[in-house]
Amino acid sequence: MLENNFYQTTKNIEKAAAYYTDDAHCKRLSELFIFPEGEEVCILEPSAGDGRAVKTVTRKCENRRIFAVELNTEVADTLKNDKEMCEVLNCDFLTTKISRNSFSFCFSNPPYINDEGRMEIEFLKKITNYMMDGGIIVYVIPYIVASSKQF
Numbered sequence: 001m002l003e004n005n006f007y008q009t010t011k012n013i014e015k016a017a018a019y020y021t022d023d024a025h026c027k028r029l030s031e032l033f034i035f036p037e038g039e040e041v042c043i044l045e046p047s048a049g050d051g052r053a054v055k056t057v058t059r060k061c062e063n064r065r066i067f068a069v070e071l072n073t074e075v076a077d078t079l080k081n082d083k084e085m086c087e088v089l090n091c092d093f094l095t096t097k098i099s100r101n102s103f104s105f106c107f108s109n110p111p112y113i114n115d116e117g118r119m120e121i122e123f124l125k126k127i128t129n130y131m132m133d134g135g136i137i138v139y140v141i142p143y144i145v146a147s148s149k150q151f
Contacts, residue, residue, distance in 0.1 A: 020049045021109045021140050026056035029138060033105075035061035043067065044103040044130055046093040046123060047110050051079050054107040057138060067103070069093045094122055104132050109140035120145070 035041055040063045045054040048068035058064050065086040070076040076090035089096060110123035120141070127137060 019109070019142075021053040023052070023056060026053050029057045030059050033057075033060065033136070035064070035105075037062060039063060040065060041105055042103045044098075044106040044108075044127065045069065046106070046108050046127060047071070048075075048079060048088070049109070050075060051082055051085060053109060055084055057107050058105065061105075067098075069096060094119075094126060098130050100129050101132050103130050104135045106131060106135065106137045108137065112142060112145050 035058070041058070041061050043054060043058055043061075043064055043066045045051070045066060045068045048054065048070040051066070051068055054066055054068070058066070066084060067087045067089075068076075068079055068085050069089045069091060070079055071090070071092055073090055076088055079085055079088045080090075082088075106127050108123060108127060110120045112120050124137075124139065131137060
């Protein structure tokens, strides 16, 4: 089944089957948010990939601090050299510990692995622990996953 909302590109296949959120959708998502002027916004990206998606979605945020978690060592090393990233952790988000109630915004396109544990649900449970009251979570869910009876 082809999906018209979020799609797989040749580059994604080359990146060890990582399915990054495409730029067009990220730009549209960025139009949905008005970030507070003059206030620091701490942003969590628990499966950052190349970081382009979170940077695009939050592009209108003047004072953003992006904290990224990326499992792939090579990709994480590249992110560590990105001046727009405040901190990059190279680890499995589900096993790492971060201070609770630290983030006011989260962009997440978590891994969707069809197993009994439903990894995307585990990601969401963990993310909610790290969000401040009133924080915003942007959670990318492919149509095929959202429409399945298992979700």
